[in-house]
Amino acid sequence: MITKSDKRWAFSGHVVLGFIAVCSVAPFILLIIASFTDEAASLRNGYSFTPEKWSKAAYEYILLQWDTIGRAYMITIFITVVGTFSGVMMAGMLGYSLAQKDLPGRNIITFLIMFTMLFNGGLTATYIVYTQVFHIKNTIFGLLVPNLLLNAFSIVLFRNYFEFTMEKALLEAARIDGASEMRTFWSIVLPLSLPMIATVGLMSALMYWNDWINGIYYLSPNSKMQSIQTLLNRINEDIRFLQQNSTVFVPGDAIPSTTVRMAIAVVGILPILLLYPFFQKWFVRGVATGAVKG
Amino acid sequence: MDTAVTVPKKKNGKYNLRRFIPFYLMALPGLAYIFINNYMPLYGMQIAFRKLDYSAGVFNGPWVWFDNFKFLFQTQEAWVMTRNTVLYNLLFIIVGTVVGMTVAVLFNEIRTRLAQRIYQSLALIPYFMSMVIVSYLCFAFLSSDTGFINNTVLKTLGIEPVSWYTTAKHWPIILLIVSQWKGIGFSILMYTARLLTISDEYYEAATLDGASKWQKVWHIMLPMLKPAIILMVILSLGCMFYSDFGLFYQIPMNSGALYQVTTTIDVYAFRALMGLGDITMSSAVGVYQSAVGFILIIISNLIIRKVSKENALF
Numbered sequence: 331m332i333t334k335s336d337k338r339w340a341f342s343g344h345v346v347l348g349f350i351a352v353c354s355v356a357p358f359i360l361l362i363i364a365s366f367t368d369e370a371a372s373l374r375n376g377y378s379f380t381p382e383k384w385s386k387a388a389y390e391y392i393l394l395q396w397d398t399i400g401r402a403y404m405i406t407i408f409i410t411v412v413g414t415f416s417g418v419m420m421a422g423m424l425g426y427s428l429a430q431k432d433l434p435g436r437n438i439i440t441f442l443i444m445f446t447m448l449f450n451g452g453l454t455a456t457y458i459v460y461t462q463v464f465h466i467k468n469t470i471f472g473l474l475v476p477n478l479l480l481n482a483f484s485i486v487l488f489r490n491y492f493e494f495t496m497e498k499a500l501l502e503a504a505r506i507d508g509a510s511e512m513r514t515f516w517s518i519v520l521p522l523s524l525p526m527i528a529t530v531g532l533m534s535a536l537m538y539w540n541d542w543i544n545g546i547y548y549l550s551p552n553s554k555m556q557s558i559q560t561l562l563n564r565i566n567e568d569i570r571f572l573q574q575n576s577t578v579f580v581p582g583d584a585i586p587s588t589t590v591r592m593a594i595a596v597v598g599i600l601p602i603l604l605l606y607p608f609f610q611k612w613f614v615r616g617v618a619t620g621a622v623k624g
Numbered sequence: 625m626d627t628a629v630t631v632p633k634k635k636n637g638k639y640n641l642r643r644f645i646p647f648y649l650m651a652l653p654g655l656a657y658i659f660i661n662n663y664m665p666l667y668g669m670q671i672a673f674r675k676l677d678y679s680a681g682v683f684n685g686p687w688v689w690f691d692n693f694k695f696l697f698q699t700q701e702a703w704v705m706t707r708n709t710v711l712y713n714l715l716f717i718i719v720g721t722v723v724g725m726t727v728a729v730l731f732n733e734i735r736t737r738l739a740q741r742i743y744q745s746l747a748l749i750p751y752f753m754s755m756v757i758v759s760y761l762c763f764a765f766l767s768s769d770t771g772f773i774n775n776t777v778l779k780t781l782g783i784e785p786v787s788w789y790t791t792a793k794h795w796p797i798i799l800l801i802v803s804q805w806k807g808i809g810f811s812i813l814m815y816t817a818r819l820l821t822i823s824d825e826y827y828e829a830a831t832l833d834g835a836s837k838w839q840k841v842w843h844i845m846l847p848m849l850k851p852a853i854i855l856m857v858i859l860s861l862g863c864m865f866y867s868d869f870g871l872f873y874q875i876p877m878n879s880g881a882l883y884q885v886t887t888t889i890d891v892y893a894f895r896a897l898m899g900l901g902d903i904t905m906s907s908a909v910g911v912y913q914s915a916v917g918f919i920l921i922i923i924s925n926l927i928i929r930k931v932s933k934e935n936a937l938f
Contacts, residue, residue: 376775424654427647451665452910511646540754
């Protein structure tokens with residue numbers, strides 16, 4: 331039975347959530363409109379939801395500059411695909427071996443992995459190790475390897491998943507049929523754990539797609555390895571530099587105009603917005619099962 | 625489980641160990657990465673206790689033990705970044721919990737599944753965006769020349785434009801809004817998952833007893849959410865010394881005029897290392913953060929063990 335009070339509560343729910351929904355989307359709409367605004371108009375009136383004059387000049391500029399931006403795009407796609415695949419495989423294999431209850435050394439290994447959640451050397455120490463020992467500065471590994479590839483959380487997720495859901499009888503049957511452990515893992519365990527792989531893989535892919543922090547540590551400003559996110563960050567830094575050193579300001583098109591910057595940002599978020607309806611379901615499911623942490 | 629079909633057990637030790645070789649091999653890539661990414665930096669931490677000497681190599685300067693830390697804590701910045709990190713964390717925990725819970729309860733009252741799905745999907749979009757992108761969005765609103773707020777909102781209201789990126793006093797609020805804006809969709813999801821576990825019987829019984837909606841919220845929903853909330857608060861206490869680097873670095877555009885209110889421990893460590901090239905100070909800050917962070921996590925875990933043992937990390 332729906333009472334009057336229920337209706338009032340539902341109404342306030344619609345008002346508050348409607349407001350949140352509008353606030354969540356409006357900035358993106360402003361960004362997209364800003365990227366289609368005529369440069370002179372946006373300098374005169376500021377960014378606006380109802381621009382005086384529309385223009386697609388920013389996107390024409392992007393097409394002209396496609397070697398820079400297209401390259402950044404390819405690098406982003408490359409690190410996302412390679413990083414996600416290797417990270418999930420590593421976490422899956424490690425989690426699977428730790429799920430063997432009688433594995434000698436299992437407790438020590440688990441402890442060493444859990445310990446990384448409690449204590450870490452800090453970004454500076456990590457930076458020193460990667461640059462002084464492994465020399466990954468300005469290579470693709472600088473974007474790919476530090477911090478993103480694997481974390482204790484996903485290993486533990488996989489371990490628990492395998493421990494609780496794998497049917498022992500099925501694995502034993504494969505062993506008795508003479509399948510090697512590697513083969514069992516590859517053709518029986520992995521296909522059965524697709525939901526888990528999808529959740530962990532999705533989180534990892536989002537992390538790679540959105541990452542700019544490795545870029546500011548492991549790429550020099552003029553590096554050729556810029557991904558979309560580090561390129562966007564680079565543009566921010568250049569503007570800051572010019573503002574702080576306005577006496578040496580050289581007029582010209584050293585930095586992209588305001589509308590072009592907005593257009594590059596739109597190009598950066600477009601894939602996420604387009605894929606959002608598809609991956610959202612997996613994400614929500616991941617949160618519900620505790621496989622995604624905040 | 626019938627043990628009859630399992631592989632013969634322990635004929636001798638050798639056979640048994642050989643059986644595990646494939647598992648060790650599978651574990652190897654991941655373990656190697658953990659060693660490089662998480663354990664080698666522990667060795668790198670010694671830089672904080674040495675004098676930096678490039679000619680001898682970064683790891684070979686003479687030991688000065690705690691001199692670098694003495695120097696660090698004599699600076700004004702050490703106090704500012706610690707204060708900022710802790711206060712922002714407290715602010716985010718309190719506001720985040722209250723806002724998240726209120727919105728989730730209201731979300732739960734919406735009876736149309738479709739509407740719920742639409743709100744949920746839209747509110748979650750910001751969660752998936754990187755902080756660089758968010759900084760562009762903020763810039764579109766806050767830029768002093770072309771920003772939407774100065775040019776449209778304040779103009780319509782007849783208020784003088786504000787130079788947002790050089791006026792420090794507004795930033796605690798701006799950062800709070802941005803962090804809530806980015807996180808609200810996720811909180812709705814988290815709290816709703818909890819609310820769904822409350823059985824309908826409680827509400828039905830309460831309705832029969834003539835309870836009002838408010839009473840149901842106060843006496844059913846909140847008590848049921850309480851363990852989850854306590855757990856989340858204690859967990860975030862463990863992260864008190866860490867901050868969202870992107871939020872404090874990208875959103876204020878690393879503007880010097882705002883450093884007093886935007887420098888957190890992570891931002892300082894980054895700026896010392898990449899901006900000033902001061903490896904020693906930066907690693908001293910890193911050690912300070914890791915050490916205090918470790919103690920806080922241990923304490924928060926001890927509390928969790930008291931409150932709800934199954935959620936303890938160890």
